[in-house]
Amino acid sequence: MSESIIQIQHLNKTFGEGPTAVHALEDINLDIRAGEIFGIIGLSGAGKSTLVRCMNLLERPTSGSVIVNGQEITKLKDKDLRKARQSISMIFQSFNLLMQRSALDNICFPLELIGVKRAEAVKRARELLKIVGLEERENAYPAQMSGGQKQRVAIARALATNPKVLLCDEATSALDPTTTLSILALLKELNQTLGVTVVVITHQMNVIEEICHRVAILDSGVVAEQGDVAEIFSNPQTDIGRRLVYPNGVQIDHLPASRVIRIAFNGGSSYEPLIASLAIDCGVKVNILGADTRNIDGKAFGTMLLGLPQDDMEATRALRYIQAQPDITVEEVPNHA
Ligand SMILES: Nc1ncnc2c1ncn2[C@@H]1O[C@H](COP(=O)(O)OP(=O)(O)O)[C@@H](O)[C@H]1O
Ligand SMILES: [Mg+2]
Known part of the structure; x- marks a missing residue:
């Protein structure tokens, strides 16, 4: 678990120009290791989604580089970039399934896009449905499924092309606590059995606590601190860290006058x-x-x-x-x- 799979170096992202420009990300440096579950936590508006979208260049950084699997993808042209992107998949809070397609056909979709034959795509989709525990629901449409089931289909679809990295942007934020735990357990299992690197974006500390090995805390577009979850949890060094880790934080005003x-x-x-x-x-x-x-x-x-x-x-x-x-x-x- 030492080799890095995603390196972000001096990454900046500014939306707009002039006095109304929004500096969403400022000099971000991260090193995500192959095979780990890496968490990025921050309050709403901290820049988490922008950062994760920069990892697969859904968003173009204003400056800085993104290196995936040793390849500087910020330098690639369209065709090579499309190829490099196949090793990075993404899931979202809103699942983003195609409503007119069954579970099976949602999972086949990315395979169709890269020219996989129907019979082969269906075979692969069925394997994936089994992995996410939905083999009974291959004909169900998104409207007929619960939130947890929809996210399972989205995870299966994301895994169809055998990515090395799965980016999860608030993937459990629309789910109830029990369903959240079951989706997190699935992500953990996929990480262990398939070796897929998982990047988890969340505003919820319990998500980090549940599955992440390491974490970066993002605050107003800046990495406030990063490290092993256990280290950050035991002794957060920054105000934002303390606020996220201990929302009911230890107050140090109103203390008695002894040491x-x-x-x-x-x-x-x-x-x-x-x-x-x-x-x-x-x-x-x-x-x-x-x-x-x-x-x-x-x-x-x-x-x-x-x-x-x-x-x-x-x-x-x-x-x-x-x-x-x-x-x-x-x-x-x-x-x-
Ligand atoms: N396409 C955009 N155009 C302008 N501003 C944006 C755009 N996307 C995000 N922002 C701004 O960048 C900042 C970070 O947003 P975002 O990455 O969505 O944060 P988070 O996911 O942590 O809630 C916010 O101030 C947001 O308003
Ligand atoms: Mg977001």
Whole structure:
């Protein structure tokens, strides 16, 4: 999982000109690795759709380069570009199925476009229907299917040409939570069984939490931070990161006047044993002033604010004890009073 499949270098996208120009993307640099599930998260209007559309040149970048599979596609002419695009497929929030075609014929459509014979296309479409769990519904029309089923057909259609990359722009945003989970499980399975690289665009943190290996946070057209999901989750470095990861965030106003520390759990054990052992091992009682922790794969991530005792020696003892714990980072919150 080390080789890169999509590299974005110094990419800029500006819509319009002059004083009304919109700088949708500014100096974006990303390296998406073959075989991973990469998430791009941001608030509405952050530039996510524009960025993902630049990955297959549905949108032409104003400057910068997009390298797919070692090929700088921003330099390709029409014919070669069409060929390169076959290795990148896309699914959308609104499914974008052809309403006048059955599930089977929707999946056959991209194969028809590249001249695959009918019998062969049908065979491939049936295989794909099976993979997405819809073999019983090949004759159903989009109007007769649920949102989850429509997205499954769209996924099957996207996979018809054996792409290396599947771009998903808010693919679960129109679905209820249960259906969202089933579609995410399908994407994860396709990633594992077919080895397809998946790029997930979303405004929902739980989507990232559910399936992504790495994530980039986009804020007003700029990558605010990127890294392993576990790292970003345990200790977001930017305001926007904290806002997305902990929407009910730990507030640091209204704190009492003793020393306050922020600890970040980086995937070690859960937090209760720490607070308990502080009391038992050091005889120090700390106040939990705020906590926003979550479990990923049974490991604790997140931050907690602790008020240390007024007594300086006790406070120092507690601090040293916490500093000695593995998988926990600690910092003093300055000037909170
Ligand atoms: N075709 C366009 N023309 C002008 N402005 C656009 C166009 N597409 C997107 N934008 C602007 O670019 C910014 C990013 O939009 P978008 O990529 O759709 O964000 P997101 O998908 O994160 O909600 C927004 O300010 C949007 O209004
Ligand atoms: Mg969008």
